[in-house]
């Protein structure tokens with residue numbers, strides 16, 4: 061599915077069962093114009109359909125991860141176009157968030173506006189020491205609209221989210237870590253390897269266990285506790301019915317590594 065894509069602004073490599081998506085529009089610090097969003101959309105659909113791919117890493121080339129929505133493209137927009145643009149990007153980021161496979165953002169540089177929001181739609185965020193995060197939309201007279209006003213407070217709390225969104229200030233990787241915005245900070249030259257190592261650990265587990273725990277965490281966050289626990293029970297039942305559960309528990313009792321088959 062992923063082989064014959066015609067990509068201009070994003071590089072896609074498949075290493076083993078991991079897709080590595082590199083945002084690559086350096087002249088605009090990888091800002092998300094429509095063409096780039098179209099490519100991202102196609103890639104995510106391809107990863108979703110491809111049974112050989114178990115996880116994805118999103119990173120950027122040059123000094124940007126993604127420096128936001130494309131300001132040149134947005135400048136003439138009025139209400140309707142602005143809303144449509146937000147809706148299109150939100151749909152793609154929703155697909156990333158609900159992908160039945162783990163997605164790690166390996167944040168190499170500027171993750172601003174839509175770039176920070178792209179990282180927020182991933183499951184984990186690993187940052188290079190050179191990474192910079194921020195929601196600078198208020199400088200431009202708009203609000204974060206690729207999910208930032210919703211996912212940022214859900215992840216780091218509304219007080220911290222309002223600090224970033226109201227002031228538009230940029231925070232370096234260590235401060236982002238102290239806010240809970242990133243999982244780990246590593247030297248720049250170790251970033252991709254660290255993301256790959258974490259991904260290798262995750263995909264060595266039963267894929268269905270990862271998929272259903274992801275659904276339980278994400279969907280559960282939108283529910284009250286008793287409904288969320290109902291959801292957890294139903295998803296647990298699905299994993300108990302799986303062949304990988306038989307293998308995982310058998311392997312434990314036989315004191316050997318499990319061989320999961322994603323069934």
Ligand code: CAA
Nearest residue numbers: 087088089091127128129130131172173174196204205206
């Ligand atoms: N859209 C379009 N072009 C962008 C861009 C963006 N978001 N960010 C950077 N660029 C372009 C610059 O215009 C510049 O182009 P030229 O060479 O043609 O002048 C090129 O990328 C390199 O950028 P700088 O020269 O500005 O690089 P710098 O190192 O001096 O500064 C920066 C880096 C601090 C990231 C600065 O580029 C910057 O502030 N960029 C804008 C960040 C921003 O406001 N993003 C939020 C966009 S709004 C949004 O995303 C809304 C939403 O919720 C979805």
